[in-house]
Amino acid sequence: MATLPPMLVLPPELILRISSTLTTPELGCFRRVCKQVEVQLFDSFAREFFTKRQFMIEHPSLEALVGIAKHPVFSKHLVEVIISTDTLTSSAHGNQDLLPRALSAAGYMHREMLIHTGHARDMLVEAFSKLPNLRTVGLRDYDGKDRTRDGEKAYWRSYGWKFGDDEADHRRHCAQVSPVPLLPMLLYALGSAHATPSNVEVFLRRHPKLTPVSFDVVADVTKPVLRALRTVMLHIMPSHPHHRALSNDDDLWHQLPIKRFLENTPAVEELRLNFEPNERLAHQMLGWLGEAVSAVPANLPHVPSLALPALRTLDLGKLDTDVGTLVSVLAKFDLTTVNLWQVTLQCNDRTEYEGEISRWTRFFEALAHVLSPTSGLKRFSAGYPTQALNANENNSINSILNGAELRRVFFKKDHSDDSPKEDKASYRAGYGSSIKHWLEEIAERTWMPSYRPIDLTDDSEDDGNEEDEDVSDDSEGDEEDDVDEDE
Missing domain, CATH: 1.20.1280 (Monooxygenase)
Structure with missing residues (x-):
């Protein structure tokens, strides 16, 4: 035997x-x-290796996506598709002909032809139509961490990132392209494939970000996609280089695509909006979101404010606004979770700036005052808050954004003068706890040090509103070496 x-x-x-x-x-x-x-x-x-995967808009990468979508088993496991802003480049000893030769030898289209002929969109349509359990479509400009299997410095990279790398001393460097046209391509491909994922997540840590042009996608083919969304995460910057100089009418037209996009997501439960510091676009969008819902039809470029009855989680990051606008947005919706990250509140004048009461203290007090005793808000966090001081004592958001001095705001651990200070504060509901009481108490523990200028435009630090996203990166598989072609 x-x-x-x-x-x-x-x-x-x-x-x-x-x-x-x-x-x-x-x-x-x-x-x-x-x-x-x-x-x-x-x-x-x-x-x-096949629950979450990352791809580039490159022929070999998209071909792998289509191949996975056609696999009888892997297609059922793939629930999250990430599209990266990476593009292939060749840098071996300065020889820029390696990549074109490798693409031509494999019978692949170059990226420009892939996009301009519509073949990239067609490949996405084919893949999306064959992924029965697709829940999330993402867009990002960085590689995921936490690939613990291959060491602390290993990353989840886009499939195909080493294409054409046949020489031992050759290293592939992926350049970054603008994400602006990628979101419309993804949404139109989803609509054409009759796919309705519940989540669209955009995580951008470099420049550029999405602009209002990226949201000009409301059409018959995309409306079912937008209406099915439960989670929407975006990072937006103005498309006009001189946005602050625009007239009010121009501003309204500039914001119109974003407003129409959100208008067509009535089922959204989690909304994350990251903007850019020192821009008034965020303040204007928050002002619109915080307006009372009007049933009166509005002519373009005016769009009525939204009800968003299912909205429960609101994350706001990297923006400048004032206390009243921020309070009106948070008080309008029936929220259970609020996260604020790198938010700058306007300050009226230097006397207020030098006093004991900060704008953040007034914000917490005002929010506690407007929330009902039965508020369903169960989680609240604020990280790296700042306060703006404008030397000309002008109470205008436009003047605050032009030449404003910024000052960090911290939270004391207790009420003593020498208490340790932290740059984050958070609340989680528990037995006998009250969000109103916590807001009143954290208002008393808000503290500002002596003035020191800071710069919030440096993107070397990760966006804090994206911290939770990195935790799940070890569930994705993005290297072509991960795929067993014999399966």
């Missing part, structure tokens, strides 16, 4: 435990030990 190899006598739990200690190449070899091992590892392999 033949005896089984020692590996096959081990219970499945131990096989999985052994596989968890291997690097990606080692895991590939381990899966090929025998058919029984492959069967035992297949489900965990598919969950780890």
